[in-house]
Amino acid sequence: MQPVLVTRPGERGEALAEALRQSGHAVEMLPIMALEPLIETPSQRSIWLDIDQYAKIIVVSPFAAHCLADALDRYWPQLPVGIDYYSVGTATAEALHARLGVRVRTPPPDACEDTSEALLTLPSLRRLDEQKVLLVAGEGGRLFMTHTLMERGARVTRSEIYRRDYVLPPAASRKRLAAGDYRALIVTSGEMLQHLATWCPQGALHQPLIVSSRRLATLAETLGFTATTVASGATPPALTAALARVSRPGADVDQGS
Missing domain, CATH: 3.40.50.10090 (Rossmann fold)
Incomplete structure (x- = not known):
């Protein structure tokens, strides 16, 4: 099972990861920022x-x-x-x-x-x-x-x-991004998305990206991401629900909440 990549740092990231696991998703943390x-x-x-x-x-x-x-x-x-x-x-x-x-x-x-x-x-x-x-x-x-x-x-x-503090993604994470080898990428910060785009080649730009606002969706489009879904907020339930929409067979990528 391909993992969902979670970029949120600290306790909030762990809470989001746990919510996703409870919904049946494999999760991999993508450490690119520390507070x-x-x-x-x-x-x-x-x-x-x-x-x-x-x-x-x-x-x-x-x-x-x-x-x-x-x-x-x-x-x-x-x-x-x-x-x-x-x-x-x-x-x-x-x-x-x-x-x-x-x-x-x-x-x-x-x-x-x-x-x-x-x-x-x-x-x-x-x-x-x-x-x-x-x-x-x-x-x-x-x-x-x-x-x-x-x-x-x-x-x-x-x-x-x-x-x-933004850091270089680990080598294994860079390899996964380069191959587009993941189910979806979840990002809830504009600065984080801009930093992450540096490490996202074409394979990653066409994979599902879940963001927490329409403002981030607009930024994602500017950065070249083509499969963005907007959650209704940055909470674990909102992001999990957005991932469920992406994960449905035949689901279309959307810009709505």
């Missing part, structure tokens, strides 16, 4: 000490949620009240609730995908006149949310508290 917390700077420490001044905190990933929780544990034995918490996806919301016990707003239930664009449709984020908003994210990445919040009147502080 590492950044060393706390004096300016970063000032943000944590002044956390009670923010009206809203938006967290973009589960790893960012854990880094934020670690920081707040150091400086706030009891969390300040009156802060609204937001996350791009349900996994991040679950991490924040588990670590901090806070209620977290996520993209609306009728949103097709868990994305920054979907989160920004929430009524409470449409008008932000002079509200202080803290955006907790990784180093680099898209600035779409930052710019949109500022355009809506928010006073945005962007806290980059971890970095992504």
